[in-house]
Amino acid sequence: MNQIIEVQSVSKSFGGVQANQDISLSVKEGIITGLIGPNGSGKTTLFNSIVGQHPIDNGNILFQGKEISKLRVGEIARLGLLRTFQQTRIYNKMNCVDNMEISVSHRGRRFGSMFSSRKGEILDRAEELLDFVGLYSKRFLISGDLSFGQQKLLEFAMALMNDPKVLLLDEPTAGINPTLINGLIDRLKRANEEMGVTLFVIEHNMRVVMNLASHVFCLAHGKLLAGGPPSEIQNDQKVIDAYLGAH
Ligand SMILES: Nc1ncnc2c1ncn2[C@@H]1O[C@H](COP(=O)(O)OP(=O)(O)OP(=O)(O)O)[C@@H](O)[C@H]1O
Ligand SMILES: [Mg+2]
Known part of the structure:
Protein backbone atom coordinates (compact mmCIF):
# COMPACT_ATOMS: atom_id res chain seq x y z
CA MET A 1 0.00 0.00 0.00
CA LEU A 81 -5.62 17.24 1.69
CA LEU A 82 -8.05 18.79 4.19
CA ARG A 83 -8.47 19.01 7.94
CA THR A 84 -11.06 19.82 10.59
CA PHE A 85 -10.31 21.83 13.71
CA GLN A 86 -10.19 21.00 17.41
CA GLN A 87 -12.48 24.03 17.89
CA THR A 88 -15.05 23.80 15.09
CA ARG A 89 -14.98 26.44 12.39
CA ILE A 90 -18.42 26.83 10.91
CA TYR A 91 -20.37 29.93 9.89
CA ASN A 92 -22.58 30.38 12.94
CA LYS A 93 -25.13 32.71 11.41
CA MET A 94 -25.75 30.60 8.31
CA ASN A 95 -27.89 27.48 8.04
CA CYS A 96 -26.38 24.03 7.48
CA VAL A 97 -26.99 23.88 3.73
CA ASP A 98 -25.41 27.31 3.21
CA ASN A 99 -22.40 26.22 5.29
CA MET A 100 -22.05 23.19 3.04
CA GLU A 101 -22.22 25.33 -0.11
CA ILE A 102 -19.74 27.92 1.09
CA SER A 103 -17.21 25.29 2.08
CA VAL A 104 -17.08 24.33 -1.58
CA SER A 105 -16.37 27.84 -2.78
CA HIS A 106 -13.52 28.10 -0.29
CA ARG A 107 -11.79 24.82 -0.89
CA GLY A 108 -13.35 23.47 -4.04
CA ARG A 109 -11.88 20.47 -5.75
CA ARG A 110 -14.93 18.42 -6.61
CA PHE A 111 -17.11 21.23 -7.96
CA GLY A 112 -14.90 24.27 -8.54
CA SER A 113 -16.80 27.50 -7.87
CA MET A 114 -20.24 27.35 -6.27
CA PHE A 115 -21.34 29.91 -8.82
CA SER A 116 -20.81 27.45 -11.62
CA SER A 117 -23.67 25.84 -13.48
CA ARG A 118 -23.36 22.92 -11.07
CA LYS A 119 -25.25 24.66 -8.25
CA GLY A 120 -28.08 22.09 -8.35
CA GLU A 121 -25.57 19.28 -8.11
CA ILE A 122 -23.90 21.01 -5.15
CA LEU A 123 -27.21 21.31 -3.32
CA ASP A 124 -27.98 17.63 -3.94
CA ARG A 125 -24.59 16.60 -2.61
CA ALA A 126 -24.97 18.93 0.42
CA GLU A 127 -28.28 17.30 1.33
CA GLU A 128 -26.90 13.82 0.73
CA LEU A 129 -23.95 14.44 3.06
CA LEU A 130 -26.09 16.13 5.71
CA ASP A 131 -28.20 12.99 5.62
CA PHE A 132 -25.01 10.89 5.89
CA VAL A 133 -24.01 12.62 9.15
CA GLY A 134 -27.58 12.55 10.50
CA LEU A 135 -28.33 16.27 10.12
CA TYR A 136 -30.82 16.18 7.25
CA SER A 137 -33.75 17.25 9.42
CA LYS A 138 -31.66 20.20 10.70
CA ARG A 139 -30.49 21.32 7.27
CA PHE A 140 -32.24 24.71 7.36
CA LEU A 141 -31.39 25.41 11.00
CA ILE A 142 -28.90 28.19 11.79
CA SER A 143 -25.71 26.27 12.52
CA GLY A 144 -24.94 28.35 15.62
CA ASP A 145 -28.07 26.83 17.17
CA LEU A 146 -26.85 23.26 16.70
CA SER A 147 -25.40 21.43 19.69
CA PHE A 148 -21.61 21.24 19.85
CA GLY A 149 -21.64 17.60 18.75
CA GLN A 150 -23.90 18.44 15.81
CA GLN A 151 -21.56 21.28 14.82
CA LYS A 152 -18.69 18.79 14.70
CA LEU A 153 -20.77 16.53 12.46
CA LEU A 154 -21.53 19.53 10.23
CA GLU A 155 -17.84 20.37 9.98
CA PHE A 156 -17.11 16.77 9.01
CA ALA A 157 -19.80 16.92 6.30
CA MET A 158 -18.43 20.28 5.08
CA ALA A 159 -15.00 18.74 4.60
CA LEU A 160 -16.54 15.81 2.69
CA MET A 161 -18.16 18.28 0.26
CA ASN A 162 -14.73 18.69 -1.31
CA ASP A 163 -14.22 14.99 -1.87
N1 LIG B 1 0.74 29.12 17.95
C1 LIG B 1 1.42 28.73 19.03
N2 LIG B 1 2.19 29.60 19.71
C2 LIG B 1 2.90 29.23 20.80
N3 LIG B 1 2.91 27.98 21.29
C3 LIG B 1 2.15 27.06 20.67
C4 LIG B 1 1.37 27.39 19.51
N4 LIG B 1 0.73 26.26 19.09
C5 LIG B 1 1.09 25.29 19.95
N5 LIG B 1 1.95 25.76 20.88
C6 LIG B 1 2.57 24.97 21.97
O1 LIG B 1 3.12 23.80 21.38
C7 LIG B 1 2.92 22.67 22.24
C8 LIG B 1 2.13 21.61 21.49
O2 LIG B 1 0.79 22.05 21.32
P1 LIG B 1 -0.29 21.25 20.49
O3 LIG B 1 -1.49 22.11 20.40
O4 LIG B 1 0.32 20.79 19.22
O5 LIG B 1 -0.57 19.99 21.44
P2 LIG B 1 -1.66 18.85 21.34
O6 LIG B 1 -0.92 17.55 21.40
O7 LIG B 1 -2.55 19.08 20.19
O8 LIG B 1 -2.45 19.03 22.71
P3 LIG B 1 -4.01 18.80 23.07
O9 LIG B 1 -4.18 17.31 23.26
O10 LIG B 1 -4.18 19.53 24.38
O11 LIG B 1 -4.84 19.38 21.98
C9 LIG B 1 2.21 23.20 23.47
O12 LIG B 1 3.20 23.44 24.46
C10 LIG B 1 1.59 24.49 23.01
O13 LIG B 1 1.43 25.40 24.05
MG1 LIG C 1 -4.55 19.49 19.98
Missing part, protein backbone atom coordinates in the same frame (compact mmCIF):
# COMPACT_ATOMS: atom_id res chain seq x y z
CA ASN A 2 1.23 3.50 -0.83
CA GLN A 3 2.28 6.07 1.75
CA ILE A 4 0.05 9.05 0.93
CA ILE A 5 1.63 11.38 3.53
CA GLU A 6 5.29 11.19 4.52
CA VAL A 7 6.53 13.36 7.36
CA GLN A 8 10.32 13.39 7.31
CA SER A 9 12.33 14.76 10.26
CA VAL A 10 9.90 17.62 10.86
CA SER A 11 10.60 20.11 13.64
CA LYS A 12 8.55 23.13 14.67
CA SER A 13 9.08 25.44 17.61
CA PHE A 14 7.19 28.44 18.95
CA GLY A 15 9.66 30.72 20.69
CA GLY A 16 11.28 28.47 23.27
CA VAL A 17 8.70 25.67 22.94
CA GLN A 18 9.80 22.77 20.76
CA ALA A 19 6.31 21.58 19.75
CA ASN A 20 7.53 19.00 17.20
CA GLN A 21 11.01 17.57 17.32
CA ASP A 22 12.46 15.57 14.44
CA ILE A 23 9.22 13.70 13.72
CA SER A 24 9.16 11.07 10.97
CA LEU A 25 6.03 9.06 10.23
CA SER A 26 3.90 8.11 7.29
CA VAL A 27 0.23 7.63 6.62
CA LYS A 28 -0.83 4.78 4.35
CA GLU A 29 -3.36 5.43 1.62
CA GLY A 30 -6.84 4.01 2.14
CA ILE A 31 -6.76 3.24 5.86
CA ILE A 32 -7.52 5.05 9.12
CA THR A 33 -4.46 6.11 11.11
CA GLY A 34 -4.69 7.37 14.69
CA LEU A 35 -2.56 9.95 16.50
CA ILE A 36 -2.50 9.91 20.30
CA GLY A 37 -0.45 11.56 23.02
CA PRO A 38 -0.80 13.69 26.17
CA ASN A 39 -2.07 17.28 26.09
CA GLY A 40 0.57 19.55 24.62
CA SER A 41 2.51 16.70 23.01
CA GLY A 42 2.39 18.36 19.58
CA LYS A 43 -0.47 16.57 17.78
CA THR A 44 -2.34 19.66 16.54
CA THR A 45 0.97 21.32 15.66
CA LEU A 46 1.81 18.36 13.41
CA PHE A 47 -1.57 18.63 11.67
CA ASN A 48 -1.02 22.37 11.20
CA SER A 49 2.37 21.66 9.65
CA ILE A 50 0.97 19.02 7.28
CA VAL A 51 -1.82 21.24 5.93
CA GLY A 52 0.43 24.30 5.55
CA GLN A 53 -1.05 26.33 8.39
CA HIS A 54 2.43 27.49 9.39
CA PRO A 55 5.95 27.08 7.99
CA ILE A 56 8.01 24.26 9.53
CA ASP A 57 11.56 24.85 10.84
CA ASN A 58 13.13 21.69 9.40
CA GLY A 59 12.27 18.58 7.45
CA ASN A 60 10.06 17.62 4.55
CA ILE A 61 6.42 16.73 4.11
CA LEU A 62 5.37 14.73 1.05
CA PHE A 63 1.83 14.24 -0.21
CA GLN A 64 1.54 11.56 -2.88
CA GLY A 65 5.31 11.76 -3.26
CA LYS A 66 5.31 15.55 -3.84
CA GLU A 67 6.99 17.99 -1.45
CA ILE A 68 4.28 20.25 0.02
CA SER A 69 5.94 21.86 3.03
CA LYS A 70 6.46 25.16 1.21
CA LEU A 71 2.89 25.33 -0.15
CA ARG A 72 0.11 27.44 1.35
CA VAL A 73 -3.07 26.06 2.96
CA GLY A 74 -5.25 26.71 -0.11
CA GLU A 75 -2.78 25.07 -2.48
CA ILE A 76 -2.59 21.98 -0.27
CA ALA A 77 -6.41 21.83 0.06
CA ARG A 78 -6.72 21.87 -3.72
CA LEU A 79 -4.50 18.78 -3.88
CA GLY A 80 -7.15 17.00 -1.79
CA PRO A 164 -10.88 14.95 -0.03
CA LYS A 165 -8.28 12.28 -0.67
CA VAL A 166 -7.09 12.65 2.92
CA LEU A 167 -8.92 14.19 5.85
CA LEU A 168 -7.13 15.10 9.07
CA LEU A 169 -9.60 15.10 11.98
CA ASP A 170 -8.58 16.86 15.20
CA GLU A 171 -10.49 15.18 18.05
CA PRO A 172 -13.72 14.44 16.16
CA THR A 173 -15.44 12.86 19.17
CA ALA A 174 -14.49 15.49 21.79
CA GLY A 175 -17.65 16.82 23.40
CA ILE A 176 -19.84 14.22 21.77
CA ASN A 177 -22.24 12.29 23.95
CA PRO A 178 -21.00 8.70 24.52
CA THR A 179 -24.19 7.28 23.00
CA LEU A 180 -23.58 9.23 19.79
CA ILE A 181 -19.92 8.26 19.54
CA ASN A 182 -20.68 4.83 18.09
CA GLY A 183 -22.68 6.47 15.31
CA LEU A 184 -19.79 8.79 14.58
CA ILE A 185 -17.27 5.93 14.51
CA ASP A 186 -19.55 4.18 12.03
CA ARG A 187 -19.68 7.29 9.81
CA LEU A 188 -15.91 7.75 9.90
CA LYS A 189 -15.48 4.13 8.85
CA ARG A 190 -18.02 4.56 6.06
CA ALA A 191 -16.29 7.71 4.79
CA ASN A 192 -13.10 5.66 4.68
CA GLU A 193 -14.54 2.49 3.16
CA GLU A 194 -17.32 3.78 0.90
CA MET A 195 -15.97 7.20 -0.12
CA GLY A 196 -12.35 6.09 -0.13
CA VAL A 197 -11.15 8.92 2.13
CA THR A 198 -7.87 8.22 3.94
CA LEU A 199 -8.28 9.42 7.55
CA PHE A 200 -5.66 10.62 10.02
CA VAL A 201 -7.37 11.11 13.37
CA ILE A 202 -6.24 12.77 16.61
CA GLU A 203 -8.18 11.22 19.44
CA HIS A 204 -8.04 11.12 23.23
CA ASN A 205 -10.75 8.49 23.58
CA MET A 206 -8.75 5.27 23.53
CA ARG A 207 -11.78 3.09 22.91
CA VAL A 208 -12.42 5.11 19.75
CA VAL A 209 -8.83 4.98 18.48
CA MET A 210 -8.47 1.28 19.07
CA ASN A 211 -11.81 0.59 17.40
CA LEU A 212 -11.23 2.90 14.46
CA ALA A 213 -7.58 2.92 13.46
CA SER A 214 -5.53 0.16 11.91
CA HIS A 215 -2.29 1.99 12.69
CA VAL A 216 -1.56 4.34 15.61
CA PHE A 217 1.24 6.81 16.33
CA CYS A 218 1.94 8.21 19.78
CA LEU A 219 3.66 11.54 20.46
CA ALA A 220 5.10 12.67 23.79
CA HIS A 221 6.91 15.92 24.52
CA GLY A 222 6.96 16.79 20.81
CA LYS A 223 8.66 13.54 19.78
CA LEU A 224 7.40 10.38 18.14
CA LEU A 225 7.30 7.77 20.88
CA ALA A 226 5.89 4.76 19.04
CA GLY A 227 3.95 3.62 16.00
CA GLY A 228 2.20 0.35 15.20
CA PRO A 229 -1.05 -1.58 15.14
CA PRO A 230 -3.44 -0.65 18.00
CA SER A 231 -2.91 -3.94 19.85
CA GLU A 232 0.85 -3.31 19.90
CA ILE A 233 0.55 0.34 20.92
CA GLN A 234 -1.82 -0.53 23.77
CA ASN A 235 0.82 -2.84 25.22
CA ASP A 236 3.86 -0.67 24.50
CA GLN A 237 5.48 0.13 27.84
CA LYS A 238 6.71 3.57 26.67
CA VAL A 239 3.15 4.50 25.61
CA ILE A 240 1.67 3.18 28.85
CA ASP A 241 4.16 5.18 30.92
CA ALA A 242 3.75 8.41 28.94
CA TYR A 243 0.05 8.33 28.23
CA LEU A 244 -2.15 5.31 28.73
CA GLY A 245 -1.10 4.80 32.34
CA ALA A 246 -2.52 8.20 33.16
CA HIS A 247 -5.83 7.43 31.45
Whole structure:
Protein backbone atom coordinates (compact mmCIF):
# COMPACT_ATOMS: atom_id res chain seq x y z
CA MET A 1 0.00 0.00 0.00
CA ASN A 2 1.23 3.50 -0.83
CA GLN A 3 2.28 6.07 1.75
CA ILE A 4 0.05 9.05 0.93
CA ILE A 5 1.63 11.38 3.53
CA GLU A 6 5.29 11.19 4.52
CA VAL A 7 6.53 13.36 7.36
CA GLN A 8 10.32 13.39 7.31
CA SER A 9 12.33 14.76 10.26
CA VAL A 10 9.90 17.62 10.86
CA SER A 11 10.60 20.11 13.64
CA LYS A 12 8.55 23.13 14.67
CA SER A 13 9.08 25.44 17.61
CA PHE A 14 7.19 28.44 18.95
CA GLY A 15 9.66 30.72 20.69
CA GLY A 16 11.28 28.47 23.27
CA VAL A 17 8.70 25.67 22.94
CA GLN A 18 9.80 22.77 20.76
CA ALA A 19 6.31 21.58 19.75
CA ASN A 20 7.53 19.00 17.20
CA GLN A 21 11.01 17.57 17.32
CA ASP A 22 12.46 15.57 14.44
CA ILE A 23 9.22 13.70 13.72
CA SER A 24 9.16 11.07 10.97
CA LEU A 25 6.03 9.06 10.23
CA SER A 26 3.90 8.11 7.29
CA VAL A 27 0.23 7.63 6.62
CA LYS A 28 -0.83 4.78 4.35
CA GLU A 29 -3.36 5.43 1.62
CA GLY A 30 -6.84 4.01 2.14
CA ILE A 31 -6.76 3.24 5.86
CA ILE A 32 -7.52 5.05 9.12
CA THR A 33 -4.46 6.11 11.11
CA GLY A 34 -4.69 7.37 14.69
CA LEU A 35 -2.56 9.95 16.50
CA ILE A 36 -2.50 9.91 20.30
CA GLY A 37 -0.45 11.56 23.02
CA PRO A 38 -0.80 13.69 26.17
CA ASN A 39 -2.07 17.28 26.09
CA GLY A 40 0.57 19.55 24.62
CA SER A 41 2.51 16.70 23.01
CA GLY A 42 2.39 18.36 19.58
CA LYS A 43 -0.47 16.57 17.78
CA THR A 44 -2.34 19.66 16.54
CA THR A 45 0.97 21.32 15.66
CA LEU A 46 1.81 18.36 13.41
CA PHE A 47 -1.57 18.63 11.67
CA ASN A 48 -1.02 22.37 11.20
CA SER A 49 2.37 21.66 9.65
CA ILE A 50 0.97 19.02 7.28
CA VAL A 51 -1.82 21.24 5.93
CA GLY A 52 0.43 24.30 5.55
CA GLN A 53 -1.05 26.33 8.39
CA HIS A 54 2.43 27.49 9.39
CA PRO A 55 5.95 27.08 7.99
CA ILE A 56 8.01 24.26 9.53
CA ASP A 57 11.56 24.85 10.84
CA ASN A 58 13.13 21.69 9.40
CA GLY A 59 12.27 18.58 7.45
CA ASN A 60 10.06 17.62 4.55
CA ILE A 61 6.42 16.73 4.11
CA LEU A 62 5.37 14.73 1.05
CA PHE A 63 1.83 14.24 -0.21
CA GLN A 64 1.54 11.56 -2.88
CA GLY A 65 5.31 11.76 -3.26
CA LYS A 66 5.31 15.55 -3.84
CA GLU A 67 6.99 17.99 -1.45
CA ILE A 68 4.28 20.25 0.02
CA SER A 69 5.94 21.86 3.03
CA LYS A 70 6.46 25.16 1.21
CA LEU A 71 2.89 25.33 -0.15
CA ARG A 72 0.11 27.44 1.35
CA VAL A 73 -3.07 26.06 2.96
CA GLY A 74 -5.25 26.71 -0.11
CA GLU A 75 -2.78 25.07 -2.48
CA ILE A 76 -2.59 21.98 -0.27
CA ALA A 77 -6.41 21.83 0.06
CA ARG A 78 -6.72 21.87 -3.72
CA LEU A 79 -4.50 18.78 -3.88
CA GLY A 80 -7.15 17.00 -1.79
CA LEU A 81 -5.62 17.24 1.69
CA LEU A 82 -8.05 18.79 4.19
CA ARG A 83 -8.47 19.01 7.94
CA THR A 84 -11.06 19.82 10.59
CA PHE A 85 -10.31 21.83 13.71
CA GLN A 86 -10.19 21.00 17.41
CA GLN A 87 -12.48 24.03 17.89
CA THR A 88 -15.05 23.80 15.09
CA ARG A 89 -14.98 26.44 12.39
CA ILE A 90 -18.42 26.83 10.91
CA TYR A 91 -20.37 29.93 9.89
CA ASN A 92 -22.58 30.38 12.94
CA LYS A 93 -25.13 32.71 11.41
CA MET A 94 -25.75 30.60 8.31
CA ASN A 95 -27.89 27.48 8.04
CA CYS A 96 -26.38 24.03 7.48
CA VAL A 97 -26.99 23.88 3.73
CA ASP A 98 -25.41 27.31 3.21
CA ASN A 99 -22.40 26.22 5.29
CA MET A 100 -22.05 23.19 3.04
CA GLU A 101 -22.22 25.33 -0.11
CA ILE A 102 -19.74 27.92 1.09
CA SER A 103 -17.21 25.29 2.08
CA VAL A 104 -17.08 24.33 -1.58
CA SER A 105 -16.37 27.84 -2.78
CA HIS A 106 -13.52 28.10 -0.29
CA ARG A 107 -11.79 24.82 -0.89
CA GLY A 108 -13.35 23.47 -4.04
CA ARG A 109 -11.88 20.47 -5.75
CA ARG A 110 -14.93 18.42 -6.61
CA PHE A 111 -17.11 21.23 -7.96
CA GLY A 112 -14.90 24.27 -8.54
CA SER A 113 -16.80 27.50 -7.87
CA MET A 114 -20.24 27.35 -6.27
CA PHE A 115 -21.34 29.91 -8.82
CA SER A 116 -20.81 27.45 -11.62
CA SER A 117 -23.67 25.84 -13.48
CA ARG A 118 -23.36 22.92 -11.07
CA LYS A 119 -25.25 24.66 -8.25
CA GLY A 120 -28.08 22.09 -8.35
CA GLU A 121 -25.57 19.28 -8.11
CA ILE A 122 -23.90 21.01 -5.15
CA LEU A 123 -27.21 21.31 -3.32
CA ASP A 124 -27.98 17.63 -3.94
CA ARG A 125 -24.59 16.60 -2.61
CA ALA A 126 -24.97 18.93 0.42
CA GLU A 127 -28.28 17.30 1.33
CA GLU A 128 -26.90 13.82 0.73
CA LEU A 129 -23.95 14.44 3.06
CA LEU A 130 -26.09 16.13 5.71
CA ASP A 131 -28.20 12.99 5.62
CA PHE A 132 -25.01 10.89 5.89
CA VAL A 133 -24.01 12.62 9.15
CA GLY A 134 -27.58 12.55 10.50
CA LEU A 135 -28.33 16.27 10.12
CA TYR A 136 -30.82 16.18 7.25
CA SER A 137 -33.75 17.25 9.42
CA LYS A 138 -31.66 20.20 10.70
CA ARG A 139 -30.49 21.32 7.27
CA PHE A 140 -32.24 24.71 7.36
CA LEU A 141 -31.39 25.41 11.00
CA ILE A 142 -28.90 28.19 11.79
CA SER A 143 -25.71 26.27 12.52
CA GLY A 144 -24.94 28.35 15.62
CA ASP A 145 -28.07 26.83 17.17
CA LEU A 146 -26.85 23.26 16.70
CA SER A 147 -25.40 21.43 19.69
CA PHE A 148 -21.61 21.24 19.85
CA GLY A 149 -21.64 17.60 18.75
CA GLN A 150 -23.90 18.44 15.81
CA GLN A 151 -21.56 21.28 14.82
CA LYS A 152 -18.69 18.79 14.70
CA LEU A 153 -20.77 16.53 12.46
CA LEU A 154 -21.53 19.53 10.23
CA GLU A 155 -17.84 20.37 9.98
CA PHE A 156 -17.11 16.77 9.01
CA ALA A 157 -19.80 16.92 6.30
CA MET A 158 -18.43 20.28 5.08
CA ALA A 159 -15.00 18.74 4.60
CA LEU A 160 -16.54 15.81 2.69
CA MET A 161 -18.16 18.28 0.26
CA ASN A 162 -14.73 18.69 -1.31
CA ASP A 163 -14.22 14.99 -1.87
CA PRO A 164 -10.88 14.95 -0.03
CA LYS A 165 -8.28 12.28 -0.67
CA VAL A 166 -7.09 12.65 2.92
CA LEU A 167 -8.92 14.19 5.85
CA LEU A 168 -7.13 15.10 9.07
CA LEU A 169 -9.60 15.10 11.98
CA ASP A 170 -8.58 16.86 15.20
CA GLU A 171 -10.49 15.18 18.05
CA PRO A 172 -13.72 14.44 16.16
CA THR A 173 -15.44 12.86 19.17
CA ALA A 174 -14.49 15.49 21.79
CA GLY A 175 -17.65 16.82 23.40
CA ILE A 176 -19.84 14.22 21.77
CA ASN A 177 -22.24 12.29 23.95
CA PRO A 178 -21.00 8.70 24.52
CA THR A 179 -24.19 7.28 23.00
CA LEU A 180 -23.58 9.23 19.79
CA ILE A 181 -19.92 8.26 19.54
CA ASN A 182 -20.68 4.83 18.09
CA GLY A 183 -22.68 6.47 15.31
CA LEU A 184 -19.79 8.79 14.58
CA ILE A 185 -17.27 5.93 14.51
CA ASP A 186 -19.55 4.18 12.03
CA ARG A 187 -19.68 7.29 9.81
CA LEU A 188 -15.91 7.75 9.90
CA LYS A 189 -15.48 4.13 8.85
CA ARG A 190 -18.02 4.56 6.06
CA ALA A 191 -16.29 7.71 4.79
CA ASN A 192 -13.10 5.66 4.68
CA GLU A 193 -14.54 2.49 3.16
CA GLU A 194 -17.32 3.78 0.90
CA MET A 195 -15.97 7.20 -0.12
CA GLY A 196 -12.35 6.09 -0.13
CA VAL A 197 -11.15 8.92 2.13
CA THR A 198 -7.87 8.22 3.94
CA LEU A 199 -8.28 9.42 7.55
CA PHE A 200 -5.66 10.62 10.02
CA VAL A 201 -7.37 11.11 13.37
CA ILE A 202 -6.24 12.77 16.61
CA GLU A 203 -8.18 11.22 19.44
CA HIS A 204 -8.04 11.12 23.23
CA ASN A 205 -10.75 8.49 23.58
CA MET A 206 -8.75 5.27 23.53
CA ARG A 207 -11.78 3.09 22.91
CA VAL A 208 -12.42 5.11 19.75
CA VAL A 209 -8.83 4.98 18.48
CA MET A 210 -8.47 1.28 19.07
CA ASN A 211 -11.81 0.59 17.40
CA LEU A 212 -11.23 2.90 14.46
CA ALA A 213 -7.58 2.92 13.46
CA SER A 214 -5.53 0.16 11.91
CA HIS A 215 -2.29 1.99 12.69
CA VAL A 216 -1.56 4.34 15.61
CA PHE A 217 1.24 6.81 16.33
CA CYS A 218 1.94 8.21 19.78
CA LEU A 219 3.66 11.54 20.46
CA ALA A 220 5.10 12.67 23.79
CA HIS A 221 6.91 15.92 24.52
CA GLY A 222 6.96 16.79 20.81
CA LYS A 223 8.66 13.54 19.78
CA LEU A 224 7.40 10.38 18.14
CA LEU A 225 7.30 7.77 20.88
CA ALA A 226 5.89 4.76 19.04
CA GLY A 227 3.95 3.62 16.00
CA GLY A 228 2.20 0.35 15.20
CA PRO A 229 -1.05 -1.58 15.14
CA PRO A 230 -3.44 -0.65 18.00
CA SER A 231 -2.91 -3.94 19.85
CA GLU A 232 0.85 -3.31 19.90
CA ILE A 233 0.55 0.34 20.92
CA GLN A 234 -1.82 -0.53 23.77
CA ASN A 235 0.82 -2.84 25.22
CA ASP A 236 3.86 -0.67 24.50
CA GLN A 237 5.48 0.13 27.84
CA LYS A 238 6.71 3.57 26.67
CA VAL A 239 3.15 4.50 25.61
CA ILE A 240 1.67 3.18 28.85
CA ASP A 241 4.16 5.18 30.92
CA ALA A 242 3.75 8.41 28.94
CA TYR A 243 0.05 8.33 28.23
CA LEU A 244 -2.15 5.31 28.73
CA GLY A 245 -1.10 4.80 32.34
CA ALA A 246 -2.52 8.20 33.16
CA HIS A 247 -5.83 7.43 31.45
N1 LIG B 1 0.74 29.12 17.95
C1 LIG B 1 1.42 28.73 19.03
N2 LIG B 1 2.19 29.60 19.71
C2 LIG B 1 2.90 29.23 20.80
N3 LIG B 1 2.91 27.98 21.29
C3 LIG B 1 2.15 27.06 20.67
C4 LIG B 1 1.37 27.39 19.51
N4 LIG B 1 0.73 26.26 19.09
C5 LIG B 1 1.09 25.29 19.95
N5 LIG B 1 1.95 25.76 20.88
C6 LIG B 1 2.57 24.97 21.97
O1 LIG B 1 3.12 23.80 21.38
C7 LIG B 1 2.92 22.67 22.24
C8 LIG B 1 2.13 21.61 21.49
O2 LIG B 1 0.79 22.05 21.32
P1 LIG B 1 -0.29 21.25 20.49
O3 LIG B 1 -1.49 22.11 20.40
O4 LIG B 1 0.32 20.79 19.22
O5 LIG B 1 -0.57 19.99 21.44
P2 LIG B 1 -1.66 18.85 21.34
O6 LIG B 1 -0.92 17.55 21.40
O7 LIG B 1 -2.55 19.08 20.19
O8 LIG B 1 -2.45 19.03 22.71
P3 LIG B 1 -4.01 18.80 23.07
O9 LIG B 1 -4.18 17.31 23.26
O10 LIG B 1 -4.18 19.53 24.38
O11 LIG B 1 -4.84 19.38 21.98
C9 LIG B 1 2.21 23.20 23.47
O12 LIG B 1 3.20 23.44 24.46
C10 LIG B 1 1.59 24.49 23.01
O13 LIG B 1 1.43 25.40 24.05
MG1 LIG C 1 -4.55 19.49 19.98
